[in-house]
C-alpha cells in the first residue's frame with residue numbers, strides 16, 4: 001500500500017512500537033509528525049524518518065493534556081501542510097495487585113491510556129470534519145483489551161476502554177467518512193515489557209526474564225512480537241485497503257488470544 005501524500009501523527013513515537021510505526025509509515029511514503037514527552041528521543045527517530053526521504057516534524061506533548069494534543073495537531077498542519085491520520089499510540093503500563101491500587105495510580109493511567117486516546121480522537125475528528133478530510137484514527141489497544149491479566153488489572157481496564165472508545169467513535173464519525181480502528185499487540189519486546197517483567201519479579205519472586213519468557217512461550221508462532229509486526233497492521237489500517245473497515249480492535253499477537 002502507498003501512503004504517499006498523506007500526513008500521519010504518531011504519539012509515543014520516541015521509542016518502541018511508536019518508533020516502529022513511524023518508520024513503517026515513512027517507508028510507505030507518509031510525512032510524519034512525531035509526538036512524545038522527550039525531545040532527544042524524538043530527534044533520534046526524526047533523523048531515521050528523514051533518512052527514508054519523507055518530511056518529518058516533532059512536537060512535545062503529554063497526551064493526557066487535551067490542550068497539548070490539540071496544539072500538536074495544529075503544529076502538524078502548519079509544518080507539514082496537511083493532516084490525514086492519527087495513531088494514538090502513547091501509553092503506560094502499571095503492574096499492581098488490585099488490592100494495592102491507589103487513587104493516584106488510577107488517575108495517572110486513566111489520564112494517559114484512556115484520556116490520551118480520547119483527546120486524540122476528539123481533536124483529530126474535529127479537524128478532519130472542519131477540513132472535509134476522510135481521516136483515519138488508529139488507537140493502541142492490546143491483548144489486554146480482550147482478556148484481562150492478573151497484576152495488570154487496571155492496565156487491562158484501560159485497554160478495554162480503548163476498545164469501547166474505538167467502537168463509539170467509529171459510530172459517531174462514520175457519516176463523515178472518518179474511520180476509527182485499533183491494533184491489539186501481544187508481547188512486544190520494548191522497554192514497557194522490561195518494566196513489566198521487573199515489576200512481576202518484585203511482586204511474585206519470579207526471576208528476572210521469567211515472566212516475559214512465560215508470556216512469550218504461550219505464543220503459537222513461537223517468538224516475541226516486534227514493533228514492525230505491529231506497524232504492518234497499522235500501515236494497513238492507514239491505507240486505502242482498510243477504507244471499508246471501522247470500529248475494529250484487531251488482534252496481532254502471533255496467536256495468543258483467540259477471538
Ligand SMILES: NC(=O)C1=CN([C@@H]2O[C@H](COP(=O)(O)OP(=O)(O)OC[C@H]3O[C@@H](n4cnc5c(N)ncnc54)[C@H](O)[C@@H]3O)[C@@H](O)[C@H]2O)C=CC1
Nearest residue numbers: 012014015016017062063090091140142185187188190192
Ligand atoms: N509492549 C507491548 O508488549 C505492548 C504494548 N501495547 C501498547 O502499545 C503502546 C506502545 O507501547 P510500547 O512501545 O511498548 O511502550 P514504551 O514504553 O516502550 O514507549 C511508550 C512511549 O510513549 C511515550 N509516552 C508515555 N506517556 C506519554 C504521554 N503522557 N504523552 C506522550 N507520550 C507518552 C513514552 O515517552 C515512550 O516513548 C502502548 O499504548 C502500550 O500499552 C499494547 C500491547 C502490547
Ligand SMILES: CC(=O)C(C)=O
Nearest residue numbers: 093142143144186187
Ligand atoms: C503490555 C501489554 O499490553 C501486554 C498485555 O503484554
